[in-house]
Amino acid sequence: MNTDRIQKKVLLRAPLKRVWRALADSTEFGTWFGMRFEGPFAPGARMPAVIVPTAVDAEVAKAQKPYEGIPFEITIEQMEPERLFSFRWHPGAVEPGVDYAAEPTTLVVFELEEVADGIMLTVTESGFDQIPLARRAKAFQANEGGWSMVMKLIEQHVRNA
Amino acid sequence: MSITRLTEGSRVTRQAITKHLRVMEGSGLVRGTRHGRESLWQLDRRRLEDARRYLDRISRQWDDALLRLRRFVENPQDGPP
Numbered sequence: 172m173n174t175d176r177i178q179k180k181v182l183l184r185a186p187l188k189r190v191w192r193a194l195a196d197s198t199e200f201g202t203w204f205g206m207r208f209e210g211p212f213a214p215g216a217r218m219p220a221v222i223v224p225t226a227v228d229a230e231v232a233k234a235q236k237p238y239e240g241i242p243f244e245i246t247i248e249q250m251e252p253e254r255l256f257s258f259r260w261h262p263g264a265v266e267p268g269v270d271y272a273a274e275p276t277t278l279v280v281f282e283l284e285e286v287a288d289g290i291m292l293t294v295t296e297s298g299f300d301q302i303p304l305a306r307r308a309k310a311f312q313a314n315e316g317g318w319s320m321v322m323k324l325i326e327q328h329v330r331n332a
Numbered sequence: 333m334s335i336t337r338l339t340e341g342s343r344v345t346r347q348a349i350t351k352h353l354r355v356m357e358g359s360g361l362v363r364g365t366r367h368g369r370e371s372l373w374q375l376d377r378r379r380l381e382d383a384r385r386y387l388d389r390i391s392r393q394w395d396d397a398l399l400r401l402r403r404f405v406e407n408p409q410d411g412p413p
Contacts, residue, residue: 307386
């Protein structure tokens with residue numbers, strides 16, 4: 172098992188220009204991903220952001236709600252128009268009050284390829300082997316804590332109904 | 333497991349193995365306990381499991397994010413006006 176990278180492919184039935192804009196335009200990227208950036212993306216730029224609920228999926232938006240306003244930062248690496256977009260970030264860096272600056276980052280690469288039915292988009296996130304294990308374990312536990320809290324809320328809601 | 337057993341039949345030196353084990357100990361993958369003159373090492377399976385689940389979770393987050401991206405670029409009404 173490769174523990175260092177995650178790779179995903181998805182076929183998007185949309186024009187190349189449309190897909191590129193959804194990635195390279197910081198406002199559009201933020202809309203589907205669930206982040207609000209200050210200013211446009213540019214190669215080498217450090218982009219401060221805050222987590223905002225996505226505008227695309229109500230259910231996911233609800234799950235993102237508890238993290239709303241948490242600051243986040245990505246650093247743009249490469250922008251090759253309509254072909255490649257990449258950035259670095261601290262994966263799962265949503266614990267309030269933790270300074271992630273000194274920790275290693277992972278690299279996220281979006282690659283676009285025109286195919287018969289649309290655009291084949293490949294996303295590769297790599298560098299996980301450099302992330303301290305303690306951080307990985309903690310990120311998981313933090314998430315689990317979040318879930319048990321949600322379950323408790325649902326339980327209360329059902330009981331009061 | 334002791335260093336002696338780990339190095340049995342291999343050409344790797346005790347020093348090299350010890351160095352690797354210390355690095356792994358630093359990231360929480362193994363634990364060393366002193367037994368007389370020797371250190372005994374054991375794998376921390378729970379930590380390994382956490383690491384694997386962490387990757388699974390990030391993998392699922394990407395699945396979700398890409399579904400949102402697909403809806404966003406394929407449905408004109410989700411795009412900007």
